[in-house]
Amino acid sequence: MMTDVVESSGGPARHDDPAGADPTGAAAARTGTGDTVAAERIVAIRERIDEIDRTLIALWQERAALSQEVGVTRMASGGTRLVLSREREILERFRSELGADGTQLALLLLRAGRGPL
Numbered sequence: 001m002m003t004d005v006v007e008s009s010g011g012p013a014r015h016d017d018p019a020g021a022d023p024t025g026a027a028a029a030r031t032g033t034g035d036t037v038a039a040e041r042i043v044a045i046r047e048r049i050d051e052i053d054r055t056l057i058a059l060w061q062e063r064a065a066l067s068q069e070v071g072v073t074r075m076a077s078g079g080t081r082l083v084l085s086r087e088r089e090i091l092e093r094f095r096s097e098l099g100a101d102g103t104q105l106a107l108l109l110l111r112a113g114r115g116p117l
């Protein structure tokens with residue numbers, strides 16, 4: 001039988017299994033829904049999100065280290081600290097793929113590697 005489940009957001013949710021509804025329990029507090037089917041799906045999706053975040057953090061750190069190594073290598077050989085044409089290329093790549101947020105992301109990536117301007 002379909003049963004109304006009152007969510008903390010105030011809106012009613014429908015669920016086939018009233019025993020599976022837990023609008024005020026711990027699962028609802030963790031996932032934002034008292035519907036156990038939705039909560040299970042959210043938990044599964046979050047596992048992948050956490051995996052992606054770990055990968056992003058590791059890649060961020062690897063990129064920063066590599067960028068710093070390029071800078072040290074270049075300066076030790078009498079070169080410049082920065083290569084602005086290369087930075088423009090990177091900014092354009094991120095902008096064309098991700099739009100304005102891509103530009104902001106690329107600026108943060110570049111700063112992590114070569115420090116603030």
Ligand SMILES: O=C(O)C(=O)C[C@]1(C(=O)O)C=C[C@@H](O)C=C1
Nearest residue numbers: 067070071082083086087113114
């Ligand atoms: O590719 C380079 O030459 C780098 O020094 C790396 C990097 C980057 O982080 O991508 C950092 C500083 C430069 O101005 C350009 C690019």
